[in-house]
Amino acid sequence: MANAKELSGAGLRGQIAGKTALSTVGKTGSGLTYRGYDVKDLAAHCEFEEVAHLILKGELPNEAELAAYKKRLKAMRNLPQALKEVLERIPASAHPMDVMRTGCSMLGNLETEQSFAQQQDATDRLLAIFPGLINYWYNFSHKGQRIEVETAADSIAEQFLWTLHGEKPTQLHTDVMNSSLILYAEHEFNASTFTARVCASTLSDMHSCITGAIGSLRGPLHGGANEAAMELIEKMDNPDDAETKLMGMLERKEKIMGFGHAIYAESDPRNAVIKEWSEKLGKANGNTSLYDISVRCEAVMWREKKLFCNADFFHASAYNYMGIPTKLFTPIFVCSRLTGWAAHVMEQRADNRIIRPSAEYTGVEPRSVTPLSSR
Ligand SMILES: CC(C)(COP(=O)(O)OP(=O)(O)OC[C@H]1O[C@@H](n2cnc3c(N)ncnc32)[C@H](O)[C@@H]1OP(=O)(O)O)[C@@H](O)C(=O)NCCC(=O)NCCS
Known part of the structure; x- marks a missing residue:
């Protein structure tokens, strides 16, 4: 609905x-x-x-x-x-x-x-x-x-x-x-x-x-969400710390980047693919910490807000594992x-026609200009 x-x-x-x-x-x-x-x-x-x-x-x-x-x-x-x-x-x-x-x-x-x-x-x-x-x-x-x-x-x-x-x-x-x-x-x-x-x-x-x-x-x-997600997870020490920090953010009604979507209602199909790569990269690097933190964030967000990871969230850890700034x-x-x-x-x-929508006007009623010297 x-x-x-x-x-x-x-x-x-x-x-x-x-x-x-x-x-x-x-x-x-x-x-x-x-x-x-x-x-x-x-x-x-x-x-x-x-x-x-x-x-x-x-x-x-x-x-x-x-x-x-x-x-x-x-x-x-x-x-x-x-x-x-x-x-x-x-x-x-x-x-x-x-x-x-x-x-x-x-x-x-x-x-x-x-x-x-x-x-x-x-x-x-x-x-x-x-x-x-x-x-x-x-x-x-x-x-x-x-x-x-x-x-x-x-x-x-x-x-x-x-x-x-x-x-x-x-x-x-x-x-x-x-x-x-x-x-x-x-x-x-x-x-x-x-x-x-x-x-x-x-x-x-x-x-x-x-x-x-x-x-x-x-x-x-929009696209900047993967960077914002990285800035978030790199502040988290481990999955328990991630949960504490996330709960605090939710209480303060902060937006968690990398979660939610304007169209998808229950999941973003791209997430499963990049999540799997993130896990493989973590294992190949011999350090799955960022992946583990991300998995906990995913669980907490779903449990608390029914919000799911979009394409950006696990991209953060995957890119980081590949040494990308x-x-x-x-x-x-x-x-x-x-x-x-x-x-x-x-x-x-x-098949073009110029895109030109209309707006609902919410401004003042029609009025006339007072001469500059009288304003
Ligand atoms: C993607 C996004 C812009 C979609 O926006 P939207 O369709 O307008 O969704 P809404 O803002 O209507 O979300 C519905 C509710 O969930 C909340 N919500 C949505 N995404 C949230 C998030 N990432 N963290 C916390 N709360 C969130 C909204 O605050 C809203 O609550 P309200 O009804 O009390 O105001 C939004 O989910 C968001 O800002 N996500 C974080 C940025 C992000 O990851 N962008 C990449 C998209 S691929």
Whole structure:
């Protein structure tokens, strides 16, 4: 049954704001499908490039198509000199999501999408360049190192970890990253995707749509939740301490990041997948403390509030186990969700009408202007 907030129309909850053939959320299968495939099925059997191909081009690739797509993306990783110079001027204190936003926007100046015929090229270029872009800035600003972004990495998952750590990642870490990128790739009319579609509906360019979407994803109620979850669990010493701290937060009516969802009612299908990876990573590292703390948080939140972990909660421990700095968590989300955003932009363009809803006016009654000298 709809609650009071839904009935008031706040947050456009439950309202159909457009059509999509890209995904379903909370309707079929485990709760999330991309072009008819269950996300768990995709995460179990595919690598991220296969899913990107599915989302952007409509079908999973065959072996030859996948090899060609990966080769194409691999050849598009270079950072233009002007972009490197901009990245080098952004201070270490900047939020990496601001770096992503600026990087995307700068690329739009250097390699402007001249017509919609270039939309796939513009998207592939962003897919290929984003991991190296953020890690170029991170390594330069934090370690004074100018890294090589044209690595031998075989995939986007490997490319992210390789450009961050400066070496080929383990197979386990590459597998987790692949899975993570698949889980985050697409999610219907969420806030950032809707931002991209609104921008696309004005017939704007791809880089503007993606830059706007990055800005929306940055907030802690959306993509920023995985970082906020990490900041929470790293303050907890052990599962008992986690329970005490969580109970205190609930008493103070604080929001616990990484829990709850605007659409899912009882569970987020992405959670089970990343939770399993988090446990495997903890065991491989010989320290399951963060995982154990996270499991207790999950139990307490369900027991006390019937709130469940969303995709972000166990991503925090999984990313931490792979040595990824907390501030880079949300940029990984960007590297993945770019596929969904771009596909929505393409879908909007293919059947467009400018998105322009109306508002219920709650301001003062009509009045006339008092001349400035009399106010
Ligand atoms: C995702 C989220 C924004 C959904 O918001 P929403 O659909 O507006 O859900 P509501 O805020 O209506 O939630 C219903 C109730 O549960 C509470 N609630 C929801 N999520 C909560 C959380 N993470 N911690 C504590 N309480 C929470 C709300 O305060 C609200 O209580 P109220 O009715 O007394 O005001 C919300 O659950 C949230 O802020 N979660 C934390 C941020 C997060 O993890 N975001 C990533 C989403 S993938």
